[in-house]
Amino acid sequence: MKARVHITLKHGVLDPQGKAIGHALGSLGFEGVGDVRQGKVIELELAENDEAKARAEVEQMCQKLLANTVIENYAIELQA
Amino acid sequence: MDAPVQPEHDNVGVESAMKAAIVVFPGTNREVDMKDAFERVGASAVMAWHGDAEVPDCDLIVLPGGFAYGDYLRCGAMAAHSPIMKDVVKKANAGQPVLGVCNGFQTLIEARLLPGALLKNASLAFVCRDVHLRLEHAVKPLTGNLAEGDVIRVPVAHGDGNYFADAEMLKRLEGDGRIVFRYVAGPGEPDTRANPNGSTADIAGIVNDKGNVLGMMPHPEDATGPRQQSLDAVPLFAGIVEALS
Numbered sequence: 001m002k003a004r005v006h007i008t009l010k011h012g013v014l015d016p017q018g019k020a021i022g023h024a025l026g027s028l029g030f031e032g033v034g035d036v037r038q039g040k041v042i043e044l045e046l047a048e049n050d051e052a053k054a055r056a057e058v059e060q061m062c063q064k065l066l067a068n069t070v071i072e073n074y075a076i077e078l079q080a
Numbered sequence: 081m082d083a084p085v086q087p088e089h090d091n092v093g094v095e096s097a098m099k100a101a102i103v104v105f106p107g108t109n110r111e112v113d114m115k116d117a118f119e120r121v122g123a124s125a126v127m128a129w130h131g132d133a134e135v136p137d138c139d140l141i142v143l144p145g146g147f148a149y150g151d152y153l154r155c156g157a158m159a160a161h162s163p164i165m166k167d168v169v170k171k172a173n174a175g176q177p178v179l180g181v182c183n184g185f186q187t188l189i190e191a192r193l194l195p196g197a198l199l200k201n202a203s204l205a206f207v208c209r210d211v212h213l214r215l216e217h218a219v220k221p222l223t224g225n226l227a228e229g230d231v232i233r234v235p236v237a238h239g240d241g242n243y244f245a246d247a248e249m250l251k252r253l254e255g256d257g258r259i260v261f262r263y264v265a266g267p268g269e270p271d272t273r274a275n276p277n278g279s280t281a282d283i284a285g286i287v288n289d290k291g292n293v294l295g296m297m298p299h300p301e302d303a304t305g306p307r308q309q310s311l312d313a314v315p316l317f318a319g320i321v322e323a324l325s
Contacts, residue, residue: 064161070197
């Protein structure tokens with residue numbers, strides 16, 4: 001089973017990289033772009049095939065290492 | 081007969097001198113600066129490798145600056161889970177003094193020994209220059225002989241030193257006197273130059289609730305000796321060594 005973890009900054013946490021991307025898009029002529037937030041995607045291959053167990057395991061991974069829950073949210077996507 | 085002249089850094093025979101254990105991760109690069117700073121004020125220092133299960137017997141654990149594990153994932157995230165950190169966390173929780181500077185501060189935060197987070201600098205630029213710090217709260221022994229209100233000039237060198245804490249945590253840090261160092265403008269400098277990274281409330285260093293774990297972004301070890309631009313941090317190191325010897 002594969003898991004994809006989307007990590008994004010929480011609302012209220014300043015994202016200077018997102019801001020810089022927004023400015024760059026503006027200078028390239030893309031108008032009408034509002035707030036830009038940058039995150040990261042982590043793909044994992046898992047030996048576990050049970051969806052509930054896999055989700056619980058990845059949840060632990062996010063809590064312990066993959067995300068810093070002080071500043072980041074995470075969303076887990078599983079693919080058989 | 082004259083007493084034999086002791087070499088400046090020779091602590092042989094000074095059995096009571098404080099001993100620091102400096103934790104070295106792959107990518108750490110300020111460990112020698114840290115060792116020098118402690119040796120200049122009469123302490124001894126040993127290096128402790130990240131893969132070891134235990135920190136050697138010592139009076140103070142130091143996590144120095146650098147780029148442990150290439151700052152992969154987040155600064156300090158990998159280092160915080162390396163084998164030696166289990167023992168660092170255990171000893172910190174038991175009350176042993178721990179000092180983390182720059183990447184060491186980031187690692188202490190990722191190891192959850194200190195609250196909050198260190199984000200990319202607001203300017204997005206790596207900042208390497210001298211800053212001025214004001215000691216807001218003296219926390220013995222880790223702030224040494226500095227007195228509250230003292231302003232010292234020390235360098236910073238980091239890309240991710242922008243301290244973040246939510247409003248509730250910030251209130252607690254402030255209320256409990258745990259904001260130890262703040263960035264302030266130096267003599268003749270405009271206020272806008274004080275904060276090099278966008279840190280919340282100009283925070284440069286904090287302590288844990290027990291006061292035995294101090295993390296700070298600036299490098300006091302690089303303001304203690306010859307060919308460094310400032311000697312302002314000598315009282316900090318001298319005071320730590322006096323207290324722990």
